[in-house]
Amino acid sequence: MKRIIINGANGYVASNFINVLLKQDFQVIAFARGNSSVTAQDRVIQALNLINNGNTPQPDNLKIVDYALLDENFGLSENLLQELFSTDVDYFHFAASLKYDRKSKDELLAVNVKGVENSVNLFSAFASADSRFFFVGTAYSCGNIKEVFEEKFYPEQDISAFRNYYEWSKRLAENVVKQHIDHAGLNGHVIRLSQVAGDNRTGVTKTDYGIFDFSKRVYKLALRHPESKVRAKISPDGTQNLIPINVAVDYLLQTVAAPKVPTVMNFVANKPVRNSYIINSLRKLMPLDIVPVPGLKHSQMDALERLMAVGMSFTGNYTNIDIQFDTSKRDEVMASADDCMDEQTVYRMLDYFIENSFKKNRTKEKIPIGDE
Secondary structure, eight states: OOEEEEESTTSHHHHHHHHHHHHTTOEEEEEEOOOSSSOHHHHHHHHHHHHTTTOOOOOTTEEEEEOOTTSGGGGOOHHHHHHHTSSOEEEEEOOOOOOOSGGGHHHHIIIIIIHHHHHHHHHHHHSOTTOEEEEEEEGGGGTTOOSOBOSSOOOOOOGGGSSSHHHHHHHHHHHHHHHHHHHHOOOEEEEEEOEEOOOTTTOOOOOOSTHHHHHHHHHHHHHHSTTEEEEESOOTTOEEOEEOHHHHHHHHHHHHHOSOOOSEEEEOOSSOEEHHHHHHHHHHHSSEEEEEOTTOOGGGOOHHHHHHHHHTTTGGGGSSOOOOBOOHHHHHHSOOOOOOOOHHHHHHHHHHHHHHHHGGGOOSSOOOOTTO
């Protein structure tokens, strides 16, 4: 079977991808960063245990390597790297900082831009000519685009063209890959993921990113101020592009299987999720009445609404948008997947997430749920 090398291996998407690769007998090399309190081995196994409810076997086809993203050759010996790249590989760069604010600018430039440069340099030095490099980025590198976001490279722009520094850093990283393709013959590709949610078949959701982080913050607010009505600066007609984790993994598996794939692909849901689905679900799941008011100004908010706004410091940038993503190149090589995220599916994911995020803090009686 093909050898797959993955960095940032303990992340949500990467670990779910690895979990399926192992079950299909691929040989997986997982790069993860250890520290003084937890080893790289433990971080990857912990991530796999979370997926498998603590029942991850010790597979023979998994090798975990402790690496340093920002060091030359990841701080690894040439002998080890020559061994790891001794056959054709598909190399997936997942490693990233998910911070977004201005104070994290230097970290974002280091991890999300220099880290990609280091990764490409290592791949170029040790990989065979038939190996492939995949940078896994974000569909929100589109920034504040008004037209359809196509599956192509876009030029670098000032931070003012983006909602936050995370998006900006990911655009810069895409262009690092482009420069190496154009000037050094890199066999490179960019995969743009939209917001990855839970499994749309089961509702199981083990990420706290995006709308799930928002729901966690809202839930804590509801516990302190039950039965309150809170206005939020949210457009009910705006959308979130949520791709189920099982669909994201399916697309990644198809990428590995395909002999040739487009240089840039948008791995996004075909139909975005309306904000009203999320709001309606949260109303049912917690004793708080969220009222969407798209034009709500900070000066108009009461104290509770200002607390809500603080909890939306990241997600608030995505509550009044409706981005259109092109997937024509992806669809040329990928079999269609059931990426349904209707209101019932959104509810099941949020219900699972809230139940499992707060069960340790709950009393024996379940917290009242809206109109049920």
